[in-house]
Amino acid sequence: MHRLAGTIHLEAMTSDDLDEVLALETRAFPDPWTRAQFEAELTNPHAEILLARRGISTQDGGAIVGYLAYWHILDEIQILDVAVDPDMRRQGIARMLLAHVLTTSATQDCVTWSLEVRASNDAARRLYEGAGFRVVNTRPGYYAHGKEDALIMVRGTVPGT
Ligand SMILES: CC(C)(COP(=O)(O)OP(=O)(O)OC[C@H]1O[C@@H](n2cnc3c(N)ncnc32)[C@H](O)[C@@H]1OP(=O)(O)O)[C@@H](O)C(=O)NCCC(=O)NCCS
Known part of the structure; x- marks a missing residue:
């Protein structure tokens, strides 16, 4: 059991957060999303990017410590x-x-959650397994960087079953 260091609150990302999110993305991934990708998701009506930020509320203006799109x-x-x-990391922020x-989303009648x-x-696999996701398929060579396979993980109803 790990405790969060200090207070963290969640809020929706806006275009004002782009520079800070891009800096974190670049530190986190060998093949980071580009600014254009984040901009596209910020205007996509089906997309949401949830931020974890230090502080009790948005008014505190604390640093962004994580996000989930x-x-x-x-x-x-x-x-x-x-x-x-x-x-x-290892303080429960992704969880x-x-x-x-x-x-x-469960309260909005969502029945399937998936990811690669x-x-x-x-x-990441342990994070997702701990939240009830399971591996249902593999996409060989899906990631160009490192030519690595993707595992498809699903929670809830597997599409097509
Ligand atoms: C994967 C990632 C988002 C996890 O974030 P985090 O805030 O450190 O994760 P949490 O502290 O919420 O951990 C929740 C659980 O996930 C698992 N987990 C997280 N990091 C782990 C690690 N380094 N080794 C093993 N298990 C780990 C554990 O089961 C953990 O529970 P526990 O700490 O009680 O054992 C983070 O490591 C990260 O940003 N990685 C780089 C980007 C990335 O790979 N994103 C996923 C793309 S699919």
């Missing part, structure tokens, strides 16, 4: 991107972001 289409959620500041999305993860990404 997803699409919500009908009764399905697709998790697109999750990252936590390397200096703030907090994920739990918030799972809980709120690098086969070698043990930290």
Whole structure:
């Protein structure tokens, strides 16, 4: 059991947060999303990017320590991107972001949650397994960087079953 260092609150990302989120994204991934990708999701009506930020509320203006991007289409959620500041990991921030999305979408009649993860990404796989996701398929060579397989993980109803 790990405790959050200080107070963290969750809020929706806006274009004002782009520079800070891009800096974190670049530290977190070998193949980071570009500014254009974040901008596209900020204007996509099906997309939401949830931020974890230091402080009790938005008024505190604390640093962004993590985020989770997803699409919500009908009764399905697709998790697109999750990252936590390397200096703030193993404190439950990703679990907090994920739990918030799972809980709120369940009350909106969502029945399927899915995502893709690098086969070698043990930290993320354990995070998702702990939230009830399971591996249902593999996409060989899906990630161009490192030519690595993607595991498709699903929670809830597997599409097509
Ligand atoms: C994956 C990532 C988002 C996890 O963020 P985090 O805030 O450190 O995760 P949490 O503290 O909420 O951990 C929740 C659970 O996930 C698992 N987990 C997280 N990091 C882990 C690690 N380094 N090794 C093993 N398990 C890990 C554990 O089960 C953990 O529970 P526990 O701490 O009680 O054992 C973070 O490591 C990260 O940003 N990685 C780089 C970006 C990335 O790979 N994103 C996922 C793309 S699919």
